[in-house]
Amino acid sequence: MSLDTRPKPLIDNWNRPFWEAAKQDKLLIQKCQDTGQCFFPPAPVSPFTGKPRWEWIEASGKGELWSFVVFHQSYFEGMKDELPYLVGMVKLAEGPFMLTNLWDMHPDDAKIGMKLSVRFPGGPGDLVLPQFGPEE
Amino acid sequence: MRDKVAFAGIGTTRYGSFPESDSYGLGCEALNMALDDCGLKPSDIDGLIVSRIPSYERFAETMGINPQFCLLTETAGRFSGVSLALASQALYSGAAKYVALVYGNNGRSVRVRYGGGDSQWSPWGMTSPGAIHAMMWRRHMHEFGTTHADLGPVATAFRHHACLNPDAVMHGRPISLLDHDRSRPICEPLQLLDYCLINDGAVAWILTTAERAKDLKRPPVLLSGYARQDNFTYRSSPPDDYWYGNLSATRSVYDRAGIGREDIQGLGIYDNFSPTVMFSLEGLGFCKQGESGDFVRDGTLQLGTGRWPTNTSGGHLSDSYMQGWGIIAECVRQLRDDCGARQIPNVQAMQYICATNIAQSAILRRAA
Numbered sequence: 416m417s418l419d420t421r422p423k424p425l426i427d428n429w430n431r432p433f434w435e436a437a438k439q440d441k442l443l444i445q446k447c448q449d450t451g452q453c454f455f456p457p458a459p460v461s462p463f464t465g466k467p468r469w470e471w472i473e474a475s476g477k478g479e480l481w482s483f484v485v486f487h488q489s490y491f492e493g494m495k496d497e498l499p500y501l502v503g504m505v506k507l508a509e510g511p512f513m514l515t516n517l518w519d520m521h522p523d524d525a526k527i528g529m530k531l532s533v534r535f536p537g538g539p540g541d542l543v544l545p546q547f548g549p550e551e
Numbered sequence: 552m553r554d555k556v557a558f559a560g561i562g563t564t565r566y567g568s569f570p571e572s573d574s575y576g577l578g579c580e581a582l583n584m585a586l587d588d589c590g591l592k593p594s595d596i597d598g599l600i601v602s603r604i605p606s607y608e609r610f611a612e613t614m615g616i617n618p619q620f621c622l623l624t625e626t627a628g629r630f631s632g633v634s635l636a637l638a639s640q641a642l643y644s645g646a647a648k649y650v651a652l653v654y655g656n657n658g659r660s661v662r663v664r665y666g667g668g669d670s671q672w673s674p675w676g677m678t679s680p681g682a683i684h685a686m687m688w689r690r691h692m693h694e695f696g697t698t699h700a701d702l703g704p705v706a707t708a709f710r711h712h713a714c715l716n717p718d719a720v721m722h723g724r725p726i727s728l729l730d731h732d733r734s735r736p737i738c739e740p741l742q743l744l745d746y747c748l749i750n751d752g753a754v755a756w757i758l759t760t761a762e763r764a765k766d767l768k769r770p771p772v773l774l775s776g777y778a779r780q781d782n783f784t785y786r787s788s789p790p791d792d793y794w795y796g797n798l799s800a801t802r803s804v805y806d807r808a809g810i811g812r813e814d815i816q817g818l819g820i821y822d823n824f825s826p827t828v829m830f831s832l833e834g835l836g837f838c839k840q841g842e843s844g845d846f847v848r849d850g851t852l853q854l855g856t857g858r859w860p861t862n863t864s865g866g867h868l869s870d871s872y873m874q875g876w877g878i879i880a881e882c883v884r885q886l887r888d889d890c891g892a893r894q895i896p897n898v899q900a901m902q903y904i905c906a907t908n909i910a911q912s913a914i915l916r917r918a919a
Contacts, residue, residue, distance in 0.1 A: 421674050421675075421676070422669065422673040422674050422676075423669075423674065424673075424674045425669050425670070425671070425673075455787075456671050456787050462784070481690065481791065482686045482687070482689045482690035482693070482789070483686070483689060484682050484685040484686050484689060484738050484739060484740070485736070485738065485739035486676060486682065486738050487735070487736045487737055487738065487739065488666070488679075488737045488738060490664075490666040490667040490676070490678045490679060491667060491673065491676060491678070494676050497676070499736075499739075500676055502672075502675055502676055502677045502682070502686075504686055504690075504788060504789060512785060512787075512788040512791070513788075514672045514675055514677045514788055515675050516675050516676065522739070527689070527690065527693040528693075538674070539674070542674075544674050544675065
């Protein structure tokens with residue numbers, strides 16, 4: 416299984432720091448400076464206030480498995496070899512949800528509520544796709 | 552707005568694959584059927600809402616309609632109910648007298664794919680509406696102890712109805728609970744028979760005021776109540792509450808219609824995937840949250856056996872994927888006693904429910 420052939424992300428002005436940080440094995444999320452709450456995906460303003468008062472923080476990389484699915488249908492040419500593949504909905508310790516893959520895990524090993532942590536095994540081109548696996 | 556607006560005309564095309572036409576051709580066909588149904592001409596139409604047909608201008612030009620109220624909606628199915636509300640508001644406020652609402656879909660013949668393409672989550676392979684519902688149902692199974700098998704009675708009830716409906720795509724193709732259980736996985740925990748169809752077709756409704764509708768050909772069906780509540784929090788990922796909060800808010804539809812749940816004989820529930828039926832039943836309070844599996848198990852949604860016959864045409868799962876437009880048309884037909892072998896006896900009122908980030912419910916009833 417390789418992440419080299421994965422679909423490339425849509426990089427915009429708001430999420431560019433997230434993708435740059437992932438190359439350095441860092442998981443960045445935004446934190447609202449008024450409420451202290453974190454949010455993801457990257458946005459121009461805090462959804463808690465509607466104001467552009469936020470800062471990037473490095474997330475702990477920890478979270479729990481909220482739910483997961485197993486894809487049998489092929490939607491992406493570059494992922495055909497990975498079928499069937501797992502996508503997990505992870506609730507980060509800081510609050511927001513991320514949809515990601517359960518790295519090197521078999522569907523039978525995925526348990527809702529299990530503790531997960533991030534890893535950075537690679538991605539398409541020079542990009543890195545954060546992945547989650549059992550907490551290390 | 553209780554009982555102020557009425558469905559005066561309904562048109563639905565054949566459903567299937569029609570590469571010789573397109574969404575304009577199908578839309579014109581449906582609108583002509585709706586016009587004939589109520590006895591109006593294109594020149595009588597002064598309000599037009601077009602959905603899933605690329606251009607409102609081209610459609611209006613094609614049909615020779617020059618309205619004073621016109622718009623094109625987004626293609627998502629939740630916009631069938633949204634369009635219903637907008638048309639009603641236009642009629643109630645006097646912005647238009649006769650509004651035609653036309654939905655045309657040629658997704659089958661042009662091989663529309665629901666999934667793939669670039670998105671926020673595509674690098675992780677997360678894509679397609681089905682996967683969002685699969686994610687929610689997996690969580691529901693965990694939180695409440697429901698199972699994939701709990702979805703079976705939804706799929707089999709709607710297929711039973713399609714077998715009573717000669718116009719349904721899946722007419723003549725009955726399925727069992729075992730067929731549901733053994734259908735191929737698409738995005739687990741959902742399998743093929745949890746997914747809606749993809750087919751071509753079109754639906755048109757003509758709405759007018761209840762007063763004007765009295766002078767038209769068919770008995771009017773009244774829009775008694777409509778309620779909507781949106782929830783866009785965490786819209787980038789599957790909702791973490793099955794839309795329970797915003798669906799619950801739409802229970803105000805009963806107060807708006809002035810009738811209670813016990814006064815309703817049948818349901819039309821937006822069924823892009825079988826779990827949305829469960830979320831709808833729980834959200835509107837037909838059963839407690841988490842208990843939809845028990846609620847549907849003994850044929851509750853099936854004509855002849857259940858208290859709540861639902862999607863009597865077969866719904867999106869087994870009749871036609873007309874994104875709510877066809878389901879609402881079926882509610883109207885029930886209330887006109889037009890449904891033949893699938894008619895709900897002595898039906899007085901029908902309720903429509905759509906579980907999405909724009910949660911909606913509407914109650915339709917016969918004019919007195």
